[in-house]
Amino acid sequence: WNKIGLIGAMAEEIERIEERLTNEKVIDKAGIRFMEGTFCGKSVVLCRSGVGKVNAAVCTQLLIDQFGVDAIIFTGVAGALDPALDIGDIVISSDCMQHDMDASALGFPRGTIPFADTSVFPADQALVKLAVQAGERQESGRIVCGRVLSGDQFIADRDTVKLLHEQLGGTCTEMEGSAVAQVCAMNGIPYVVIRSMSDKADGSAHVNFAEFTVKAADRSYSIVERMVSSL
Numbered sequence: 001w002n003k004i005g006l007i008g009a010m011a012e013e014i015e016r017i018e019e020r021l022t023n024e025k026v027i028d029k030a031g032i033r034f035m036e037g038t039f040c041g042k043s044v045v046l047c048r049s050g051v052g053k054v055n056a057a058v059c060t061q062l063l064i065d066q067f068g069v070d071a072i073i074f075t076g077v078a079g080a081l082d083p084a085l086d087i088g089d090i091v092i093s094s095d096c097m098q099h100d101m102d103a104s105a106l107g108f109p110r111g112t113i114p115f116a117d118t119s120v121f122p123a124d125q126a127l128v129k130l131a132v133q134a135g136e137r138q139e140s141g142r143i144v145c146g147r148v149l150s151g152d153q154f155i156a157d158r159d160t161v162k163l164l165h166e167q168l169g170g171t172c173t174e175m176e177g178s179a180v181a182q183v184c185a186m187n188g189i190p191y192v193v194i195r196s197m198s199d200k201a202d203g204s205a206h207v208n209f210a211e212f213t214v215k216a217a218d219r220s221y222s223i224v225e226r227m228v229s230s231l
């Protein structure tokens, strides 16, 4: 990989990378700030996509078309769906899917994009392996590979957690990963999503999110740092 796109949705999710970015060149496009430079000795383009699938999709396509990145790493926080996960644990995407894609009234199973060849977008195996290896060197906390479910919804409800985990096989939920994954699939670009759990997407999610996002985002950052250094 010659040039890597690094995306986070919120300021907290990219600021540690921003601090360490050198030879920085800033380009604004479609209301998104792209920071091209060197991070851990590698050429990268860093950006804050903004929250949600549309922002993430536009950001990803621009990284590919305008900046010529040949791999994308998403870093940030998520709500845990797997009851075995605690706040701070890490999920590396095995694949991504959109939980809010729902044409079930027409007979399409929830999460399925009507008339599409696939609705599940696998992450690049080499990037997944590098992320897992980077995570294994982290001192504490669990690191698992699993399905990342995305939707334009902040999930804060136990029944929804159960449904997303049991029916759609989600390990964690957030609001961008699957949009990045789909755009990468459409363009033949490898990707991986790295998410640290800021909450459990339950009735306490809004409180936990406020309290733990910075810490969780830092844990995800640590993996990205080790990963990019090892490239």
Ligand code: ADE
Pocket (backbone or CB within 6 Å): 077, 078, 079, 080, 153, 154, 155, 156, 173, 174, 175, 198, 199, 200, 201, 202, 205, 209
């Ligand atoms: N990101 C972090 N926690 C989340 C949640 N509970 N739902 C959606 N996105 C999140």
